[in-house]
Amino acid sequence: MTAGRLAELAGLTTAAVTSVLDRLERAGYARRVRDQEDRRQVIVEVTPLLEERAGSIWAPLGEEAMAQLARMTIDEIKGLIEYFRVGVELNERHVERVRNLNLE
Structure with a gap:
């Protein structure tokens, strides 16, 4: 890259x-x-x-995360995926606003 x-x-x-x-x-x-x-x-x-x-x-x-995921049901994993998808969208909507903040 x-x-x-x-x-x-x-x-x-x-x-x-x-x-x-x-x-x-x-x-x-x-x-x-x-x-x-x-x-x-x-x-x-x-x-x-x-x-x-x-x-x-x-x-x-990574190994511990995979062990945690292995204990989850498919519906729980789907919920987790949705949670992160919504979180990514939320952050993407606010990136430009935060970049343009004048904190000085």
Whole structure:
């Protein structure tokens, strides 16, 4: 994925993402590589170090979440999905308002 696409998905400026990527590269968690199909493009890749460390952080959480879901009925899971769908829509409706707040 390109830094520009990461910025778009995160709702950040490309400058902010570049700063984060610089730090991730220095820590050994990410690297920038030229796209083989379009040499003008730079792709951001995670490193094995990040995969290893992220796995130790997130794998237990994922396993426990799956165990919780396994105990739920289909109707309970459908309710949970609806709850999150409505929450996403609610947040999307308010993103622009929050971005435009002048809190200074």
